[in-house]
Amino acid sequence: MYNCQNNKDIEIKSTEIVDLKDYAKFVDPMIGTAKMGHTYPGATVPFGSVQLSPDTDTIPYAINGRYNPDVYKYCAGYQYEDRTIVGFSHTHFSGTGHSDLGDFLIMPTTGNLKLNPGTAENPDNGYRSRFSHDSEQASPGYYSVHLDDYDIKAEMTATTRVGMHQYTFSKDEKAHVILDLMSGIYNYDDKNVWTFIRVENDTLVTGYRQTNGWARTRRVYFAMSFNKPIANYGRARYDKQPYNGFWGRFDQAHNFPEIAGEKIKMYFDFDIKNQEKLQIKFALSPVSSSGAVANMKKEVPNWNFEQVHENARMAWNKELNKIQLKSKDTEEKTNFYTAMYHAFLGPTEYMDVDSKYMGLDLNTHKAENFTNYTSFSLWDTYRALHPLFNILQPKRNSDMVSSMIVHQEQSVHSMLPIWSHYANENWCMIGYHSVSVIADAIVKGNTNFDAEAAFDACVQTARTRYFDGIGYYIDMGYVPEDKNGASVSKTLEYAYDDWAIAQAAKKLGKEFIYKEFIERSKNYKNVFDAKSGFMRPKLSDGTFKENFDPKDTHGQGFIEGNSWNYSLYVPHDPKDMIKMMGGNKRFTTHLDSLFTMELPDKYFEHTEDISREGIIGNYVHGNEPSHHVAYLYNWTDAPWKSQDKIRMILDQKYKTGADGLSGNDDFGQMSAWYIFSSLGFYPVAPGSVDYALGSPSITDATLNLDNGNTFEISTKNQSKKNVYVEKVELNGEILERPFITHEAIMSGGNLTFYMSDKPNLRQYQTE
Incomplete structure (x- = not known):
């Protein structure tokens, strides 16, 4: 039986918000x-x-x-x-x-x-x-x-x-x-x-x-x-x-x-x-x-x-009330608090009032010192939902990690959840993204769980050779398309997960494991075709697949996206990705084109869940691999280009009314993207302590944190027209980089955005 250990870096308190407002309306x-x-x-x-x-x-x-x-x-x-x-x-x-x-x-x-x-x-x-x-x-x-x-x-x-x-x-x-x-x-x-x-x-x-x-x-x-x-x-x-x-x-x-x-x-x-x-x-x-x-x-x-x-x-x-929004715009409040509502629907509690639950081994277990959860849609939710929980729901997120640990202990495969619900693993989607959720919690100090057991489960999962091409990935540095489908997407997502494990290893002082997984995290390089400038499926003989169309989603080595989208999926090393794709200028042009190009109807024939409602150009907001993309300008010499794109997505893809969502909400991931982005920052690479800054759509908001602190976000000169950020101040000090740390948020304070209708071309100092 798993016993929870109090191995935490930050204290989680049960705080009551004194000024409780009726945001449910x-x-x-x-x-x-x-x-x-x-x-x-x-x-x-x-x-x-x-x-x-x-x-x-x-x-x-x-x-x-x-x-x-x-x-x-x-x-x-x-x-x-x-x-x-x-x-x-x-x-x-x-x-x-x-x-x-x-x-x-x-x-x-x-x-x-x-x-x-x-x-x-x-x-x-x-x-x-x-x-x-x-x-x-x-x-x-x-x-x-x-x-x-x-x-x-x-x-x-x-x-x-x-x-x-x-x-x-x-x-x-x-x-x-x-x-x-x-x-x-x-x-x-x-x-x-x-x-x-x-x-x-x-x-x-x-x-x-x-x-x-x-x-x-x-x-x-x-x-x-x-x-x-x-x-x-x-x-x-x-x-x-x-x-x-x-x-x-x-x-x-x-x-x-x-x-x-x-x-x-x-x-x-x-x-x-x-x-x-x-x-x-x-x-x-x-x-x-x-x-x-x-x-x-x-x-x-x-x-x-x-x-x-x-x-x-x-x-x-x-x-x-964990976020108290000050706004006279009823539509904005409706979108914001409905997003919070959707974000807090799951994962769901999975145990009786006496803490008993059905385990993955189909035996009855009792959750000791944690609440057991189920319904982990991890391919979606590791990106923004669980990072949001690390800020607003730290106790629940910690318990969710404990739930993942017992899942791994009860699994005959000794693997963490992939997509699990009701004491079952259905193996839906790719990657082993439980490790991202766990690493993000460890790196950010939200470890009200057995961090050693969680880390060991991450390593065990990433070394399970028979799961979905991992053996090929370990031996060859990539998943070959002729041996395992959606090979490029898998290679890229495994590489990110490996980086997340490496960050947790560094935090826990596991130097040997850190070296192993930081090296594995570079495997994205092995599916990049410098000739075409795109991530491209590679065969087991080391050659790239012929008849390659980077716009197509069908039979090209990708899942729920195409090469245009996935060529931007190196969230853990954007600087190297930009260098690999030709440097700042070429990369920025590529990003610009993603939002403006047109896709013919033939590219919508093979998949039912990508609809035009979720697309801007070839940017697919209705599917998760693109969710970090608008923030990638922050690693170029044109970070201001993130700002109008983010506001455009917020404005076009989130509306009131029954048809207000531009794609599946995916158990709160779409809503978590909205919450983060409307507040002005986003976790591009969970497992990092940094959040990339964007362009907030709100005027004023107060985050009531479980540690008793409050973090206030305010804007000056906010309007629909003023989508660009002139400058950003943290506790009165101008930020020189387009990032804010997790510690800065959890420590409480004030983040102030000064908005403008014109971009500040020299806003941040870039390397």
Whole structure:
């Protein structure tokens, strides 16, 4: 069992913000619910295990044996353009480009009982209902909508582990509550491995669902309690029933208290009067149904819906007040605090109130002295989200590292998480970016975890030869394209991760390991083709791949980007990258061209998640490999060129409204980019103590830090037109370099930007 050690460099305090403001009123959970934002509008609390949200469709993964392209639209279960709701499920990812979850869908109905969802084209054939956005309300910790087909007002709120429903019926007739254990996001025929339900008494139901989806061995337990006794209950009948042996002697379709099978849909009937409210408490557990019951008793001991809602809103305001923005611009506040909301949705807590959780080895463990987290979308979030946590959520980020350590200890591969959720590793995307998160925490002194164990896990992961081309990378200095796809992206991202390990080694005094990994971090040089001036796929015989198109994303050795984007991915050594690409002038011209060139339609044919909404020229803000790019001018003799680009991205790619995000929010990474950039600085290379300065869009903001300090950011002459920075002062002293350190922020003080409508061509002294 892992024991947390208090090996920290900075003290983490639990501080209360005295002047707590209601910033929750500016949050709009609807932002990102249209197009490809893939956010959900439902009720949850910060980093909560329950995400109780409407699903507007349940899309089969395949139709007639062929991939269904509409699956990608419903990664969060909800699309703003839809006009029917299937029901309300309890687990959702925020802003991902893939999904799972959508567990335990509940739908209240009246009239004739229907146990299939029907279709959006013909909702009358099923239990789904029409709805209007005019009747929807979404705010932190609360969601409500009117179900038009049943004249029911549906409301929901949540605690960390419990979703609470409240349904107000408008008719004196028998009401039904459908519990669909077959429904889910990213659905296909054999996703449900097994489901089980026990009707414990006339108000309590327990059970579990085991699925083989993106996570192949995921089991979630539940406890569901009603505030009224069940009048009648039953399950859907299917023509082909599984063989039940001696269980076949019972009529399991009506009022039978124990049901098991792959395909279960239950209904519960209630005698409801006009305007009466039916309430449901639905608790989740990763360990057991008794754990779910305990979670429910602890977090929602009564039936006071409004109190649960008020507590959820208070929890959100506590987190949102970590940055207090002074602005008269309501749209700016909406974008900013919605970004903070999205950034604090995950990773999510993954343990019961007694600290027990399901481990990667499928055994029950107990988190000792840390909170266990899950859902690590690390290829996305190592870039800005976890660095943001090191400033605003240091205790949580430290606990997330502890969660990664136990993941590595429980893994038969002895590897840190790649993309993990619900005691499963799904191996999605490339790199081993847990090491970036860990190194960033170590270098910045946020080590309320066993730093030695974490560092050893980083080294072990980077030496796992059979994982995704690492053996080739170690032996040859690059991943050969003819042996392992997306080879250039992997080589570049491995090189960055190795640099991050080297920085942690230096901090911990591991000189031998430092030398090994700082040398490995230079492997980016091995896939640079000086002739073309681009990063280019190399074959196992040492030659570069022929028929190379640096604009194409398909079959060119890259993933979620092209060579134009990835040729700029050396965040740990921009100076050498600039030199390698021809020096300041040529590099600056290359960057300029990235933002102004036009891509023909043919380059959008092979990938569904890169849309024109996320692109400026060939700069792809909707995909993460470009997120640091606008800041690279800071390493040239034209740092001012970063400033108008950053403000352009902020202005064009983040808006209010359901379609306000220009791509997947990717579990908060897009939002973290917005928060950092609007404040005026960004972590180009996590693992470094430096943040690159940009052009803040805010006027004044105060960061309330957990160590008790405050860091104030202010601007002079701020306006939409004044996008350039005349000078920057830290605590009254002019900064000579376009960077600020982590220590300067955490020590508290004031950072002042003097804005102008003209660039200061001699603003910073560059080497």
